[in-house]
Amino acid sequence: MIRPLLHDDPSHVGTYRLAARLGSGGMGTVYLARTPGGATVALKTVHAHIAADAAFRTRFRLEADAARVIGGRHGAQVVDADPLADVPWMATEYVLGPPLDDAVAVSGPLPEAAVRAVGAALCGALGQLHRSDVVHRDLKPSNVMITAYGPKVIDFGIARALGDDRLTRVGAAAGTPAFMSPEQATGQEHTPAGDVFALAGVLVFAATGHGPFGSGQPADLLYRVRYADPDLTGVPESLAPVLARCLAKDPAPRPATGELAAALHDGHGEFADHLPHPLLSEIARRAAEVWQFRPERL
Template sequence: MERLAGSDPRQVGPYTLVGRLGAGGMGAVYLGRSSGGRTVAVKVVRPDLAGDDGFRDRFRREVAAARLVSGAFTAPVVDADPDAGVPWMATAFVPGVPLSRAVTAHGPLPEAALRMLTAGLAEALVGVHAAGVVHRDLKPANVLLALDGPHVIDFGIARATDGTTLTSTGSVIGSAPYMSPEQALGQHLTPASDVFSLGTTVAFAALGESPFGDGAGAAVLFRVVHTEPDLSAVPESLRPLVERCLAKDPEERPAPREVIAAVAGADPGAPSDPRLALLAGARPGGAPVDMPRLSDGWLPE
């Protein structure tokens, strides 16, 4: 967490902001506290985008999609005002670090952590899909490694599975290295698209980079659609499952509940506490994944 800069707001709705958790092209996320002491993550839209009616509509849809989702491995919405001068949304605060940051800083996760990551993401998708939503942007930056397991965040481009459009129909929106072939082609998406993204995210955690490589967006999308991923670093116990998740045909991918069952079958003796796996270390014999301290508003290691 970073200290607030001079340009950062100090109050959003009923929440006093105490630090900056992150920022992106569309806004920033702050650590906020209510007058009663409740800690939340407050997503605030950039002021220059607040006047864009199209973007404001998109933010309203994000709030609507996020409100539908609940579950142990997501961050539920607790408050929002998409019609404020500067729109904002508050979600339950998840003390953790993004998977992308953990892997970049410490290297690929060990096998036990990969198993728990796979099962945790699948559990999150069970809740997301039960709410009738396709996330459409599951990727390492949208996965928080917390003390109780991985949490899926950011429903900015989610879409309802009943046909309700949450973003422009037929548009290709998402993160190229982690989207499914059908998403890359701008086709209709089903929950199976998120399962593909689960596979790419787990492969990233094992490899240290996208299984489809880096480069220009168009080149990466071509590889997603036409070539096979690099799964050489995925442990043998998980590789067949990840291969199924990354099937080009969405009908050949397992459902999230099948993923959970397959992980349990791959290693029935795996530790039951997610912390034992996710905080075991970045690699065998390596340094543990850092968790910010309580003094910074996060849970201790």
């Protein structure tokens, strides 16, 4: 959602002119920005009080590195970044499409063909990360952008290299409880199998409009993730067995991304052909909105 700048937002970051706000949270703000040549980017900045933390600066640099690893095919292409600036920032491709949670809100749960196409493409994205020994650790509907050419994975704020726990407190659970793996929920090592668990949760949401472990307080969600069977109500009958296998409490029987992609989709057809018309219309609306928006400041 494009919103006007606030009175205390800067006019420029680096060489980029800020045009609007795209979102803000506890860690920072994401802006719609233009390059000197007029190209559109999404520019993420970190709140000043957090930027003073050396560990967070390191995490921000690793986030930019992970975004570069996944590249422009499966993620938002990194255009520029300065993790050493007084206020660290990163500029990426502006993705023309809604996050998956907004897509489901607009068009309702996706048809099975769309869920399978999204899942197979996300397997490709995660596979690229895993081949570089990087795990995402926070795959969820709001971190999956749906474009006409395929989904893109964003937000690598807690991604890290396999085996590197220097930025994670022992026994701490980092991630989003509703889409967290059981091993992640107990603060254990999050391997590629943990990303597969999260991907299955994202696909359950895409197919049904609800996550596999419901909603509620984080403590309740963490308990269900660890001990309860996933709720696959509404998942297409032919899709449920493969997602159930991905949601196994034990990571060992979960399929790898290559095997899962083959089970989800045969690779035929253009990605957009599998999307429902209301979602395609929303993608087009968002693409047009970027150029129709008139910069202003509250």
